[in-house]
Amino acid sequence: MASVEPGAEQEGRTRVVDTSGSLHARTAVPRLPRSTVPRPAIDTLVSAAATRRLTLVSAGPGWGKTTAAARWARRGDGPRVAWLTLEPFDDTPTAFWADVLAALREAGAVPPGHPLASLVVPPRLSPALLRRVLAGIERLPEPVVLVLDDFHHAACPDVAATVDDLLRHPVPLHLVVLTRVDPLLRLQRLRAQGEVAEIGAADLAFDAGDVETLAAAHGRPLLPGDADHVLDETGGWAVGVRLRVEADDDVGRARADRSAAEFLLAEVLDGQGPVARRFLLRTSVTSAVCPDLAAELDPGASAERLLPDLATADGFVMRAGGRRTWYRYHPLLRDMLLSQLRVEDPAGLRDAHRAAARWFARDGDSLRALEHAAAAEDWSLVGEVFVEGAAAQLAGPHRETVAQTLRRVPYARLGADPRLHLCAGSLAYVDERFDAARRHVADARDLLDPAEQPATAVLLELLDAGTARATGDVRGLATAAGAALAAADGAPYPFPALDTYRGLAAAHRSSGLAWCSVDPESSNGSNGGALGPSAPRTWRAPQLFVLGARAAAALLAVAEGRLDEGDAAALAVVGEAEPLGWDGYAHVRPAHAARAWVRYVRASDEALDRELAHALAADAGGREPASDAAVRLLQALVAADRGHGRAARDALVAADRALGPVPSPPVLADLWVRATTAVRLLDDVMRSPIPGRVGRERLGSDAVVAVCGARELLATGRTGAALRAVEGLVDAPDGEVDTLVRVEAALVEASALARAGTRRVDVPLGRALDLAEAERCARPFLTVATTELRPALARAVAGRAGPLAARLRACLEPLGRVPEPAPLVEPLTERELAILTVLPSMASNVEIAEDFFVSVNTVKAHLKSVYRKLGVSSRRDAVRRGRELGVVS
Incomplete structure (x- = not known):
């Protein structure tokens, strides 16, 4: 299906390439036989597509819906036409919109540089991404007619709801929907506005x-x-x-x-010889067939001759374009042929499906291969196709389609097959039954001979890595991903998904190493696991996971005190994610957290809350407990520094709950100690129990534990003990203790001296300012410095130049400032956040609904939720609260 071209992200561009030849057949306007009857009246009816929002062509099979639309589309005298023939696996929002975007691009409707040119649909479609798609459609440079053939396959209400969103607003995309049954679309308003042209069987009937x-x-x-x-x-x-x-x-x-079906079947089959008859029956198992595929389905038949002859003879076989010439049987004819084959030769039906599965697997269309293997009820083949190729689809828009196929496997009746255990384990993973996924991985591991099944060996480790990531086990993530890379490197022969598996393993390993406080670029191991410009161009890592690895690396840089480097890396990740519509996905959340962390350390409060809000809202695409915990810890720090004890404690509890029994990620160890200390120092929570993860796991480096302990000693008046706790930290060699700790240690020393009334405070205070200058670490001067040190600090920064001094002057000068607002405890969703930012414009709910491609009732529901989360009851108060939080400019 669709994937990102390998190496595209390193070159600053993203080009979507199609790995399925049959998709071209579904996005090409069918070629009609010469015997097709011109029907000007029908052409006139269909031409309304150029002026109406929707043209609905609804009739049973055989009424000529496709013929009528294709004949009009091929005239070429109207607007640009994009075509998509839907199939059963398009019945999920992700699959549907991925194929719609492919159809628009295939038709040339999306120029280079357009927002839709780079947008890629990941496994889960978030509301923000759908909004990005609809906004991109609104910016199409010219009107386009999109024909959706066989729309009855999109029976899922969720798919219909997204199409309703599209039809609700005036965009330069006109839909022609060809369907056997009336769709689940809400058309009352469009009908009342005269925006629906309806063509039924009575209109299509011959005169x-x-x-x-x-x-x-x-x-x-x-x-x-x-x-x-x-x-x-x-x-x-x-x-x-x-x-x-x-x-x-x-x-x-x-x-x-006779019935129409009998009549059609008899008329087509009775005039054929035994060879052509067998050919028709066996090639009917696929929705589209090309000569190469037909030769596999019916060995010995002359597919190169028979298919063109059938297309020329009557109107029941149509040609379609693509890398090769594809042929599609009339849906009614295909249904009849399949029924006849099922009755006459059930074993031949299974053989044909089995042959189709193997052909599609070799051709790179693992989704269809898996579908045919399941139709053949060859469960061993299902396992083979899945582990060698189709499992890679779990990282793409057809994730749920693969899962639906895996649900058909009768696992309880099957023997010990490690590949089927991975099928069951992957299904458990998709359903977020992670304990079951681990059990299947363990069972597969016991049964597996890696030398005989190398693809199974790689996927086993990848599934183990994915489960570890989803449960917050970052050490397990790094270990399993490294094992997957080693297994991929040792594979004795290539298999279809090898490059994708290798790239995915590298992305997982980079993420795991970063969360474990190990720089992926400098680590030793199989291929280093790095995903920079040196990564092999043949790797096909899903880009969302690549961005996740880079986001984790950015967070690691910030944790190690490399603030400028981490902030730049995080900004680059968010900058790449935004045009793809992925900035609201959990994979990108570490980048939002990194940016918030930098702003916290630099005391840039005007941007801090906005970054935290975006980080909290980035929860689409599945679970990632590690980054969730990171955001909650930052939230606890911010709340504690502002004196909001209950909010700080709640955030700390939420961080602990996010990980559950899993050990905390090493990259968060010091942050966890700092947040716990900040909460403990608040008077109103000193007597309340605090989550004991720090003591339970012995988190934090010795230096951070010492500094935080010294702060608590200072708070209780034990200045001598505080000085002894930080002794030697300020002068520690570079690389042994990070800059932030040395600044804090110097401030502990200065605060202790200030509390003792000595005049020697200027020396450690000046040292702290000098150390903090490079990375502009302003926060310690506002949190570690005690009240007694504030006058000396104000005098010290008054005569200093540079951004650090300027920041501190801005923070220290306003005496008696208005208390900081309480931070958000329950996060706004990405759409709620977006709606909040437009409230100052005084746009009406109707105008907001039009901008966001939703109904007015949906806007009202979002506003109600926004008011509740902000603790306000009016639009004006919501704007005021949003401005206090820095979310609204």
């Missing part, structure tokens, strides 16, 4: 003139009254008319009392 034209095209002129007789027999049904006109009169009369 006498159409019958006569068709008969003449086939060299069978009709006698007077014959056209009316054909219409009486068929009711104008397109397939029935064609068959009746093409059939011998005697034969046609003999079959007049």
Whole structure:
């Protein structure tokens, strides 16, 4: 399916490439046989698509819906046309929109540099990403007609809801929906506005003139009254008319009392020889067939000759474009052929599905391969196709489609097969049953011979890594991802998903190492696990996971005191994620957390709350407890520094709850100690129990534990003990103790001396200012420095130049400032955050709804939730509170 071209992110561009040849067949306007009857009246009806928001063509099979739309689209005298033939696996919002974007790009409707050119749909579609898609459609440079053929396959209400969002607003995209049943769309408003053109069976039905034209095209002129007789027999049904006109009169009369399905099947099959008949039956198992695939489905048949002949002979086989020529049987014909094959040769049906599975797997379309393997009920083949290719789809928009196929496997009746254990484990992972996923990984490991099944060996470790990531076990993440890389490097032969697995393992390993406070670029191991410019261009790591690895590395840089480096890296991650619509995903959350952390250390409060709000809102795409804990710890620090004890304690409890029984990530160890100390120093919570993770796990480096302990000693008046606690830290060599700790230690010393009344405070205070200058670490001067030290600090910064001194003067000068606002405890969602930022514009709810591609009722629901979370009851108070928090400019 769609993936990011390897190496594209290193070159500053993202190009979506298609790895499925059959997708081209679904995004090409079908080529019609020469015998297709011109029907100007129908063309006029369909042409309304250029002016109406929606043209709904709804009729049963065989009424000519696709023919009518394709004939109009191929005229080329109207707006640009994008075409998408839907299939059952499009019945999820992610799969549907991924294929819609592919269709728009394939039609040339999306120019280079357009927002939709780089947007990639990940496994889960967040409301913010859908809004990004709809906003991109609004910016299309010209009107486009999108034909959605076989829309009845999109029966999921969630898919219909996203299409409703599209239709609710005037965008330059006009839909032509071809469906067998009325869709689950809310069309009342559009109908009332005259924006829906509806074409039904009565409109598509042949009239006498159409019958006569068709008969003449086939060299069978009709006698007077014959056209009316054909219409009486068929009711104008397109397939029935064609068959009746093409059939011998005697034969046609003999079959007049048969059902339409029997008539169609008999007419197509009875005129074929045994070879062509078998060919038709066996090639009907796929929705589209090309000569290479047909040769696999029916070995020995001359597919190169038979398929063009069938397409030329009648209107029941259509050509489609792509890398190769594809052919699609009329849906009604295909249904009948499949039913006949199921009755005549059930073993042959399974063999054909099995052959299709192997062909699609070799061709790189693992999604279809898995579908056919399951249809063949060859569960061993399902396991093989899954581990060698289809499992990679779990990282893409067809994740739920793969999961639905895996749910069909009768695991309880199957023997000991490590590949099927990985199928079951992956299904458990998708359903967030992580304990079950671990059990299946363990069972697969016991059964596996890595030399015989290298793909299984790699996927096993990847599943172990993914489960570790989703449960916050960063050490397990790094270990399992490293094992996956080693298994990939040792694979004796390539398999379809090898490069994707290797790239995904590298991304996981980089994330795990960063969370474990190890720089991936400097680590030793299989390929280093690095994802920088030196990564092999053949790796196909899903870019969302690549960004997650880089976000974790940015957080590590900040944790180690490299603030400028970490902030720049985090900004780059967010900058790449935004045009892709991914800035609200949990994978990117460490980058938001890194930016918030930098602003906290630098006392940039005007931007701190905004960054924290974005970090809290970035929760789409699945669980990532480690980054959740990081944001909560930062929230606890901010609340504690502002004197909001209850909010600080609640945030600390939330951080502890995010990880549960899993050990805390090493990169957060010092942060956890600092947050716990900050909460403990508040008078109003000194007597309240505080989550004991710090003591339970012995978190924090010796230096940070010493500084934080010294702060508590200062708070209780034990200045001598505080001085002894930080002894030697200020003068520690570079690399042994980070700059922030040395600044804090110098401030502890200065505060202790100030409390003792000595004049020697200027020496350690000046040392602290000098150390803090490079990274502009202003926060310790506001938190570690005691009240007694404030006058000396004000005098020291009054005559100093540079951004650090300027920041401290701004923080120290306003005496008796208004108390800082209480921080958010319950996070706003990304959409609530976006709506809050537009409230100062005084736009009406209707205008906000139009901007956000939602209904007015949805806006009201979001506003109600925003008011509740902010603790306000009016729009004006929400704006005031948002400004206090720095979320609203």
